[in-house]
Amino acid sequence: MTPSTPKHLSSETIDLLSLAALEPAQARSARAHIDSCSQCQAEWQTLQEDKARFEQFVLPRTLPKIEATLAPVPWTTQLTQKWKLLIPAASLAGVAVLALVLTPQATDTPAYVGVKGPSVPTFDVVAQRPSGGQFTVTVRTPLKPKDRIRFVVDPATANYLMIASQDAAGVFTVFYPYGGQQSAAVRRGEVPGSIELDATVGPETLVAVFSLAPVTAQTVKNALTANPTAPRVENAHVLLLPVMKESL
Ligand SMILES: [Zn+2]
Structure with missing residues (x-):
């Protein structure tokens, strides 16, 4: 042969x-x-x-x-x-x-049984204060105007991300892609760019929306307005981080 x-x-x-x-x-x-x-x-x-x-x-x-x-x-x-x-x-x-x-965000540990096992999108916020010092922002971590924040994410199986904020004055701002009208492609790791916080004080909600296809800023804004503590966006995984901005 x-x-x-x-x-x-x-x-x-x-x-x-x-x-x-x-x-x-x-x-x-x-x-x-x-x-x-x-x-x-x-x-x-x-x-x-x-x-x-x-x-x-x-x-x-x-x-x-x-x-x-x-x-x-x-x-x-x-x-x-x-x-x-x-x-x-x-x-x-x-x-x-x-x-x-x-899967809605009703529970702390959603029972994910996807192709990547327990892997879920994660969203971490790191702040840098002008007076020096870098720290991880957790729920109710006091932030101050002029702090710069940046984001580190693991999108798991998602392809797109929007990070936005709704401040105490009700102003909705898209942080990633900055000023964008819809979510942008995302990779695991640090999200490009950082955001300097403005002078508005009070509670502020940071929201990260992970999805398979882009979602619009308007959709996210509407979802936050309809349900500020548990916004739901169709075909998306929404993570919230409530923070408090204190005056300088
Ligand atoms: Zn071969």
């Missing part, structure tokens, strides 16, 4: 392998190739490193392509039958992601 030159695995094959949707012989051969090919191994590992990313982005992208690509293949029928089983599973993964962002 002459071994043929191993061809690189197609991304479809890698996707199917990841979904355990290849026939046993094909799965064995694909795994053998991955073991012996650094390029395909890298592609495989990238997929495995973040299953959430896979299910959220790669699967929806790949599914139609796989179905189209495989049409002329002899084992199409069998594969289609597998996909009929897999597609509901994939849809369920989508539902899990949606459920994750739809």
Whole structure:
């Protein structure tokens, strides 16, 4: 038997392998190739490193392509039958992601069962005072005019973020993207830019809205007006941080 030159695995094959949707012989051969090919191994590992990313982005992208690509293949029928089983599973993964962002903030520890396990968006606020000193802002941490605040977030499975504030005078300001009309793409880590607090004193609410698609500033403002302590934004995960601004 002459071994043929191993061809690189197609991304479809890698996707199917990841979904355990290849026939046993094909799965064995694909795994053998991955073991012996650094390029395909890298592609495989990238997929495995973040299953959430896979299910959220790669699967929806790949599914139609796989179905189209495989049409002329002899084992199409069998594969289609597998996909009929897999597609509901994939849809369920989508539902899990949606459920994750739809879960209201009624409890301290929402029962997240998304593709990333217990991972939920987080929102941390760090303040820098002109007189010196940096500190983490927690609920009711006194802030003062001219403090500069910045934000560190983990969006979990969300893609977009809006950070805004509603101050004691009822003024709604979008901090990220600064002055924006809708939320912007976000990555884990420090949000670009910092905000110098103005002279308005009294209670102020910082709100972070994580979502899969952009939401408008008006939507967030309306949600805060309707329910200042537990605003709800459709398809979004809302975190509130009530703070107190004291005079200088
Ligand atoms: Zn290869």
